[in-house]
Amino acid sequence: MRILLFTGKGGVGKTTLAAATAARLAAGGHKALVVSTDPAHSLADAFGVPLSADPSEVDSLLFAAHVDSRRLVDQSWRELRAQLRTVLTGAGLDELDAEELTVLPGVDELLALTEVARLAGTGPWEAVIVDCGPTAETLRLLALPDAIAGYLNRTHWKGVAGAAGRLAAHLASLRRLLADPDVAAVRLVLTPERMVLAETRRTLTALALRGIHVDRLVANRLVPRARKWGGPAASWLRTRRAEQDAVLAELAASTPLPVQVVEHRAAEPVGRAALLELAAELYAGSEPLERRHDPAPLLRVRTAGSGYELTVAIPLSDAADLDLARVGDDLVITVDGVRRLVALPVLLRRFAVTDAEADAGGLVLRFQPDGAGR
Incomplete structure (x- = not known):
């Protein structure tokens, strides 16, 4: 099973590309689940069908779901927190300390990541495609197993058995899952603009420091080439495309990662047919599960x-x-x-x-x- 995580700066089209990837996998005979951890919940709009927190069939071999972090907090975290409070109080901490230690930072994101891992491990999927939130939220999400494990080690939770021990073990398994390039990879989506390029470079560095493998970049929404057209509109297209090509050349010179390009479409790609058309361009000459870049040793x-x-x-x-x-x-x-x-x-x-x-x-x-x- 492969887990592909799509992320990028807000508004670059990562949700559409994640949906297109899942649609292509299913069309190629792979049982695929696409799940969104983005609070915007626009994955349903891409498919043009309603979605819920439970995987639902979009088409033959294609399933989709939205992770509802608030529901997970209400259902899961309250019970775990009560268990931890009982364990900590029994270990000699007074009730106030136990209460403070069970307020973990980033619990919403942690539970969203946990739910993705659960869905990946319990379903019959050959591939799980994750539509992550914008870059900053995704970096926090992917950093949580290390950050919270470090928090546990710095507090009185260290060495406490029971619920805290199970949480620490679970975080370690999440970390191993995310850091295994044979299983997980990030597809970083960008639009060819200077400001987006700068954020993309910072994201590549941050993910490398986290030990998270990025296997390809996707440059989305390139304006079409004007060819031999004339007039002001064609002149604008040529100027804009030349600016975008310059950004892409700069990107290619600064990273060994393969860069795939997708042109901007006049109509928003909604529904399976439009997504498959987009995927044909996105994966021209390759396949979604193909590893096009192996990670260098750290x-x-x-x-x-x-x-x-x-x-x-x-x-x-x-x-x-x-x-x-x-x-x-x-x-x-x-x-x-x-x-x-x-x-x-x-x-x-x-x-x-x-x-x-x-x-x-x-x-x-x-x-x-x-x-x-x-």
């Missing part, structure tokens, strides 16, 4: 003179706000406010960082023997 070490070079495979733009620190055997990397601790290879733990720079392969750090020893 860390690569090579000898360099009397020391070593360590490459951390994260994409960095010239404008990225980068901060590096070393804490014991960990390298702390912070890019545009997103932080990750990376355990240094054993080979480098007795060496000191002497220099760092960014190149096309990512962040390159140089290590030399630490005269002080360790």
Whole structure:
């Protein structure tokens, strides 16, 4: 089973492309579920049919659902929170502390992610297509297993058995699911505009720091080429398409990821037939489940003179706000406010960082023997 997560800046058309992908998979004989975690709930509009929180049949082999985070909070979180409060109070915490510790940040998003994993694991699907919220919400969603597990470890919940232990184990399984490139991949949708390109680059970096695999980019809503047409409208089209082509060339030069392009349509693609037509362009020369880009190893070490070079495979733009620190055997990397601790290879733990720079392969750090020893 594959899980494909579609996300991007709000308004770039990710919902339509997710729906088109699911429709093509079903038309090709794959049993597919497309599920939306976007609070806007526009997936039903793309198919032109009503949808609910439970998977419903849209067409042969094609099912769809909307995740209702508020309903999940009402049904699931209240019970779990009561269980945790009982366990924590029994562990010696007073009632007030137990109450405070069971108010987790981002519980709506956590339960939405949990529901996607549940649907993926309990249905007969060959593919689960996820229409995620806009980029910022998706980054919070994908970061939650790590963030909440860290929260548990920093609080009195650490080592508490029962409900808290089950929650920690569940978060770990979610993290493994999201970080497995054989199972999960992100399809990052953008429109070829400078501001969207800048956000796309930041998103690629943030996802790489999270260990989430992006296997392709989709540039949506390119204006059609004017060919030999004349007049003011054709002139506008040529100018606009030239601007978009320049953005795409800049994007292609900055990432090894394949970029697929989809032209803007005069009529909004609604319904299965229109979505299949869109998918034919989107996947021209490829198939939705095809892996077109394998993730590079996060860390690569090579000898360099009397020391070593360590490459951390994260994409960095010239404008990225980068901060590096070393804490014991960990390298702390912070890019545009997103932080990750990376355990240094054993080979480098007795060496000191002497220099760092960014190149096309990512962040390159140089290590030399630490005269002080360790």
